[in-house]
Amino acid sequence: AQRVTQPEKLLSVFKGAPVELKCNYSYSGSPELFWYVQYSRQRLQLLLRHISRESIKGFTADLNKGETSFHLKKPFAQEEDSAMYYCALSHTGGGNKLTFGTGTQLKVEL
């Protein structure tokens, strides 16, 4: 069965420090991985997807099939990065349903 694991419920870093939000997955097929972000009092929105290989708001994530990981990274955290981050896996053979991880609350302190 597909599963997405985000081991940290809360990650607190200082402004300017590097950030790494961990995400591991288990899936028998070829995965499509996403990172979604939810800022305070806002709806969930897509941050980035592995297939695009893009950097959004300074964040990047590389799919490592050997380690079944899709960690989210940013070299220098900003205060506005404080939010809830969800890693998600798309079931390509199941109507593109998403399975979400439990989320990591990122808090960037001054």
Place this chain on the structure above:
Amino acid sequence: GAVVSQHPSWVICKSGTSVKIECRSLDFQATTMFWYRQFPKQSLMLMATSNEGSKATYEQGVEKDKFLINHASLTLSTLTVTSAHPEDSSFYICSARDSVSYNEQFFGPGTRLTVL
């Protein structure tokens, strides 16, 4: 960008009554919409996949007779919680998949349901 709305944003009802929640894609057509449930401080759990013009596909453990889904048009899906009970109190979120934007789901703001 693509916008998804939900109505109402919050609702309080008595136990035993039914509540309908609407999910609309405002500026795109969505052949597929998804309904999620989120308990406090927990992740989103997919309840069902709503396909325009056909029956919804429910996830294991979700009662289809209790959570009625109708997707009558390309811009509207509704979730009706029938005979609601306090344990149905939760945050219900819908998303719509834009067939043009590769595999991206756009999320609604959610509906807070409280059953007394």
